[in-house]
Amino acid sequence: MAAGVATWLPFARAAAVGWLPLARKTMPKPPVDKTSRSDEILYVNVSGVRFQTWKNTLDRYPETLLGSSEKEFFYNEDTQEFFFDRDPEMFRHILNFYRTGKLHYPRNECIQAFDEELAFYGIVPEIIGDCCMEEYRDRKKENQERLAEDTEANEGMDTPLPPDSTSRERLWRAFENPHTSTMALVFYYVTGFFIAVSVTANVVETVPCRPLKGTVKDLPCGEKFQLAFFCLDTACVLIFTFEYLMRFFAAPSRGKFVRSVMSVIDVVAIMPYYIGLVMPENEDVSGAFVTLRVFRVFRIFKFSRHSAGLRILGYTLKSCASELGFLLFSLTMAIIIFATVMFYAEKGTKGSSFTSIPASFWYTIVTMTTLGYGDMVPNTIAGKIFGSICSLSGVLVIALPVPVIVSNFSRIYHQNQRADKMRAQQKVRMARIRLAKKATVNAFLQYKDDRSLGDRDSDSTALIAVKNRSAFEHQHNHLLHCLEKTTNHEFTSEMNYSELCMTESVGCRTSRSTSLSSQQAAPNSNSSGCCPRRARRRAAMRLANSTVSVSRGSIQELDTLHIKTTSIPPQTRSSLNAQTHDFLKPNCGEPDFSAAIISIPTPPANSPDESLPPSPIPIPGILRNTRATAYIQDSVKISSL
Amino acid sequence: MGAVVGTLTMQTKQRRRPSRDKTDEELEMATVCHRPEGLDQLEAQTNFTKQELQILYRGFKNECPSGVVDEETFKHIYAQFFPHGDASMYAHYLFNAFDSTNNGSIKFKDFVVGLSTLLRGTLREKLEWTFYLYDINRDGYINREEMTEIVRAIYDMMGKYTYPALKGDVAQQHVDAFFRKMDKNKDGVVTLEEFVIACQEDETMMNSMQLFENVM
Numbered sequence: 067m068a069a070g071v072a073t074w075l076p077f078a079r080a081a082a083v084g085w086l087p088l089a090r091k092t093m094p095k096p097p098v099d100k101t102s103r104s105d106e107i108l109y110v111n112v113s114g115v116r117f118q119t120w121k122n123t124l125d126r127y128p129e130t131l132l133g134s135s136e137k138e139f140f141y142n143e144d145t146q147e148f149f150f151d152r153d154p155e156m157f158r159h160i161l162n163f164y165r166t167g168k169l170h171y172p173r174n175e176c177i178q179a180f181d182e183e184l185a186f187y188g189i190v191p192e193i194i195g196d197c198c199m200e201e202y203r204d205r206k207k208e209n210q211e212r213l214a215e216d217t218e219a220n221e222g223m224d225t226p227l228p229p230d231s232t233s234r235e236r237l238w239r240a241f242e243n244p245h246t247s248t249m250a251l252v253f254y255y256v257t258g259f260f261i262a263v264s265v266t267a268n269v270v271e272t273v274p275c276r277p278l279k280g281t282v283k284d285l286p287c288g289e290k291f292q293l294a295f296f297c298l299d300t301a302c303v304l305i306f307t308f309e310y311l312m313r314f315f316a317a318p319s320r321g322k323f324v325r326s327v328m329s330v331i332d333v334v335a336i337m338p339y340y341i342g343l344v345m346p347e348n349e350d351v352s353g354a355f356v357t358l359r360v361f362r363v364f365r366i367f368k369f370s371r372h373s374a375g376l377r378i379l380g381y382t383l384k385s386c387a388s389e390l391g392f393l394l395f396s397l398t399m400a401i402i403i404f405a406t407v408m409f410y411a412e413k414g415t416k417g418s419s420f421t422s423i424p425a426s427f428w429y430t431i432v433t434m435t436t437l438g439y440g441d442m443v444p445n446t447i448a449g450k451i452f453g454s455i456c457s458l459s460g461v462l463v464i465a466l467p468v469p470v471i472v473s474n475f476s477r478i479y480h481q482n483q484r485a486d487k488m489r490a491q492q493k494v495r496m497a498r499i500r501l502a503k504k505a506t507v508n509a510f511l512q513y514k515d516d517r518s519l520g521d522r523d524s525d526s527t528a529l530i531a532v533k534n535r536s537a538f539e540h541q542h543n544h545l546l547h548c549l550e551k552t553t554n555h556e557f558t559s560e561m562n563y564s565e566l567c568m569t570e571s572v573g574c575r576t577s578r579s580t581s582l583s584s585q586q587a588a589p590n591s592n593s594s595g596c597c598p599r600r601a602r603r604r605a606a607m608r609l610a611n612s613t614v615s616v617s618r619g620s621i622q623e624l625d626t627l628h629i630k631t632t633s634i635p636p637q638t639r640s641s642l643n644a645q646t647h648d649f650l651k652p653n654c655g656e657p658d659f660s661a662a663i664i665s666i667p668t669p670p671a672n673s674p675d676e677s678l679p680p681s682p683i684p685i686p687g688i689l690r691n692t693r694a695t696a697y698i699q700d701s702v703k704i705s706s707l
Numbered sequence: 708m709g710a711v712v713g714t715l716t717m718q719t720k721q722r723r724r725p726s727r728d729k730t731d732e733e734l735e736m737a738t739v740c741h742r743p744e745g746l747d748q749l750e751a752q753t754n755f756t757k758q759e760l761q762i763l764y765r766g767f768k769n770e771c772p773s774g775v776v777d778e779e780t781f782k783h784i785y786a787q788f789f790p791h792g793d794a795s796m797y798a799h800y801l802f803n804a805f806d807s808t809n810n811g812s813i814k815f816k817d818f819v820v821g822l823s824t825l826l827r828g829t830l831r832e833k834l835e836w837t838f839y840l841y842d843i844n845r846d847g848y849i850n851r852e853e854m855t856e857i858v859r860a861i862y863d864m865m866g867k868y869t870y871p872a873l874k875g876d877v878a879q880q881h882v883d884a885f886f887r888k889m890d891k892n893k894d895g896v897v898t899l900e901e902f903v904i905a906c907q908e909d910e911t912m913m914n915s916m917q918l919f920e921n922v923m
Contacts, residue, residue: 073766077818078788080825081801083833084840086912087902088858088885093915105762120765165769 109147110161115154116147123164130188132164156183163189171198177205212484237316254372257309261368264302268362271295303339306332306365327380328371335365378482382475389467389474396463397434404430404456411449418445434460513543741774743815753819754827760819767815775812778802792866800860804840830916834903848896849889854882 110117127133163169240250271288317323370376405426412420429442785798
């Protein structure tokens with residue numbers, strides 16, 4: 067019940083005294099109201115802006131945050147007020163809701179921010195008053211559509227294919243997105259060129275050329291150079307057929323592909339040629355054949371694959387189907403009415419061209435669309451009057467649905483533009499996100515270094531660096547460390563991982579002999595997954611070349627200290643690529659974590675960061691990839707000297 | 708061309724009208740907006756304390772910023788308490804009972820005086836108020852027709868879905884029972900005195916009256 071009605075409840079209950087004389091039974095006991103009757107003022111501090119209100123006001127809606135006991139969690143004993151660390155501007159609207167019972171939507175606020183505030187305060191958006199409900203709904207729908215588009219754009223096109231896609235998938239991707247590979251782009255332009263050539267040939271065929279020697283009549287060029295045009299046509303049709311067959315083969319869902327509009331256009335474009343080949347040179351049939359050649363003009367629609375604007379136009383027409391339908395219907399009605407009227411008005415005159423009502427249709431259409439060819443004109447006065455009414459109403463009827471169609475087109479066009487802009491923005495954003503991720507990963511590795519460093523000696527600079535990190539970072543890093551311990555796997559860098567995957571082909575032969583105390587035991591045979599072999603080789607290669615500082619920059623000097631030569635049991639390498647290396651393990655005093663490896667100081671060309679993105683998602687992925695049973699016991703530590 | 712001229716003239720006509728309307732509206736609004744008497748006076752007239760009056764007024768003013776409740780609003784509010792049935796008739800009678808000045812609107816004073824009688828009044832006052840409610844035409848007597856109206860209005864509030872199901876003549880039976888109890892001299896009407904005496908003799912009713920003491 068609305069808040070206001072609650073005010074009247076005591077009144078209604080009091081008025082129940084009027085039922086008492088009629089009642090045959092005793093009334094039930096009323097509920098005892100234990101709450102204090104006196105109203106008090108509550109202070110609500112929202113980010114420094116102090117609001118005051120009666121307690122009763124807030125109690126009107128007991129299912130919200132402010133009306134229920136949930137607000138006790140925000141009570142500040144020292145200042146005797148409720149403190150909320152939220153937007154005070156928005157809170158104004160929320161409080162007004164309590165006061166007036168109507169929730170309004172402030173038009174200048176972001177819809178998502180508003181929704182979040184409502185969710186925080188436990189208010190259901192459905193109670194927005196009628197005055198603001200429409201605006202709210204419109205903006206919410208717009209926002210949702212926009213988000214849906216963005217996610218679609220994300221998942222779609224530009225993401226790189228997973229490495230294990232079949233050639234079929236790659237082919238389909240090349241067809242749908244020509245910019246993914248150069249081959250696809252070349253093919254795209256070639257088909258475009260041939261479409262243009264084919265359409266031009268169709269057009270030029272009909273142009274009259276100079277007559278052959280000995281004849282007088284002008285010949286269309288198509289008949290004069292019949293062979294040339296035939297060869298051109300054949301070439302184009304061959305290319306189109308080839309393209310169609312390739313698309314058909316590559317399509318993930320062939321049924322859906324065959325039913326799609328573009329494929330129908332393709333078929334219609336090339337069918338006439340084949341039918342022409344098959345059909346015999348028969349007089350009767352060739353008439354039909356000529357009609358079929360008209361369909362060759364459909365090849366021009368194949369351009370819509372090449373032009374986004376054309377596609378938008380087609381999509382607009384499709385989405386405005388109802389408006390177009392209305393336009394057509396109203397026009398038909400008007401045509402019939404006016405044609406009838408004109409026919410009967412002009413019936414009497416001699417030699418009138420309005421011979422029948424269907425004949426008048428032509429006049430009506432030409433007049434309503436303000437073409438006015440002048441091949442049919444009314445002669446009587448009545449005919450002229452009705453003719454002028456006809457042309458006026460024609461303008462009106464056509465002008466009405468047009469703005470709707472135009473606004474639809476504009477909306478779709480802008481959506482499309484926005485999609486392109488979003489895609490460009492996404493690239494930048496993804497790059498930034500990747501950088502941030504790497505930073506956190508490296509921070510983690512740095513943390514581990516510093517911890518071990520701190521354990522071992524008191525290098526003041528390092529310790530200071532440790533202290534400067536916030537408590538949050540410390541705890542976060544500790545958490546990641548615990549995860550490592552739990553899974554017995556370690557984080558490594560993305561670069562390292564991808565390097566491993568790519569250097570399989572490098573096929574470096576390890577000079578195991580050169581590695582000192584290399585505890586690269588024979589890698590686990592049961593490694594599977596992405597690059598176990600590569601990992602092995604990589605590690606070996608790494609051993610051969612002294613590598614890398616584990617973490618960035620300044621840690622170089624720390625590396626030297628991390629050569630531990632504690633017990634070096636034969637190391638089993640985990641099959642995870644990531645594992646292979648190069649962490650500076652903190653000296654946790656656990657026996658299973660071990661020794662560093664000293665590598666020969668051959669050119670440390672690369673200093674890849676060797677840490678996986680710390681996000682938990684890749685880790686399960688990696689774990690999934692491996693069937694390895696052996697867990698890493700030790701890590702291979704390679705430090706640059 | 709004609710259309711253009713037409714629209715222009717229409718616009719000018721519209722511009723002229725609002726000035727005249729505004730004065731009418733202002734007068735209307737001036738009469739509608741009502742302020743109650745001072746807090747002290749109301750305190751004297753009713754049995755409420757100042758704080759209670761303040762709380763009551765705040766709620767009242769929030770609901771009716773103009774300071775008065777008209778019958779439609781009252782019916783609407785009352786209907787929200789009884790969504791099952793049709794509370795409009797009973798609300799109408801109740802409205803008339805509260806509207807002591809009979810001008811079609813309840814002001815805050817009427818509201819609070821009525822409440823004071825019902826909640827803090829003596830037994831006699833309450834009974835008088837109830838009699839006043841039942842006596843629709845204010846002639847000092849309750850006759851059968853009036854009572855039937857009231858009872859029917861109350862049963863209307865129950866709605867259709869009751870247990871046991873409402874039969875057609877249940878209102879009539881109720882009225883008969885009431886008259887048997889109240890009408891001492893069997894003259895077909897109930898006077899105030901008959902009403903008060905009969906109610907005081909009715910133990911059930913007296914018990915129920917007690918329970919309504921602390922509704923506020």
